[in-house]
Amino acid sequence: MSPDLTILVDSKVSPSLIKNIDQLLLEVFSFNNIVLVESILLPHSCWDKSRHQYNASCLLSFAKSKASNEIAALIIATDAYVPGLNFVFGVAARDQGIVVSTFRLENDPEFLLKEITHELGHIFGLTHCSLPCVMTFSNSVWEARMKSNIFCEKCWDKISQEKY
Ligand SMILES: [Zn+2]
Numbered sequence: 416m417s418p419d420l421t422i423l424v425d426s427k428v429s430p431s432l433i434k435n436i437d438q439l440l441l442e443v444f445s446f447n448n449i450v451l452v453e454s455i456l457l458p459h460s461c462w463d464k465s466r467h468q469y470n471a472s473c474l475l476s477f478a479k480s481k482a483s484n485e486i487a488a489l490i491i492a493t494d495a496y497v498p499g500l501n502f503v504f505g506v507a508a509r510d511q512g513i514v515v516s517t518f519r520l521e522n523d524p525e526f527l528l529k530e531i532t533h534e535l536g537h538i539f540g541l542t543h544c545s546l547p548c549v550m551t552f553s554n555s556v557w558e559a560r561m562k563s564n565i566f567c568e569k570c571w572d573k574i575s576q577e578k579y
């Protein structure tokens with residue numbers, strides 16, 4: 416059975432970045448249904464005022480609380496981190512959801528779609544991949560920019576077989 420996806424969009428994200436995002440994701444993933452919830456206000460408790468970044472793990476729990484029976488995808492405009500890393504493009508927790516920040520994605524909807532695809536790949540059980548593939552790990556904007564925006568054949572096979 417295909418899962419449902421709830422996309423939660425931070426009120427600071429420019430609408431041009433998420434135009435047709437639901438249709439674009441349905442071209443890749445077999446979600447049963449995608450619901451878009453805009454103008455989300457982020458909880459202050461996840462803001463790290465000394466780092467000027469959101470704690471992405473904290474936001475992931477918040478996103479999950481907003482979408483109880485579905486996969487949650489929270490898109491935020493502000494920079495984010497997880498403890499141990501200077502910044503993250505996004506985070507994913509299997510069976511929970513993803514958080515993706517547009518902050519370093521150069522205001523480019525295709526770049527955002529690529530990062531969302533990567534994080535959703537983790538939701539469907541994929542780990543990082545070394546082939547030219549959207550599941551390649553990127554440590555910098557340059558690496559993220561250069562990586563493929565589609566799944567390699569091996570990852571694609573795994574996702575297609577995944578029952579979730
Ligand atoms: Zn990853």
Ligand SMILES: [Zn+2]
Nearest residue numbers: 544548567570
């Ligand atoms: Zn791959």
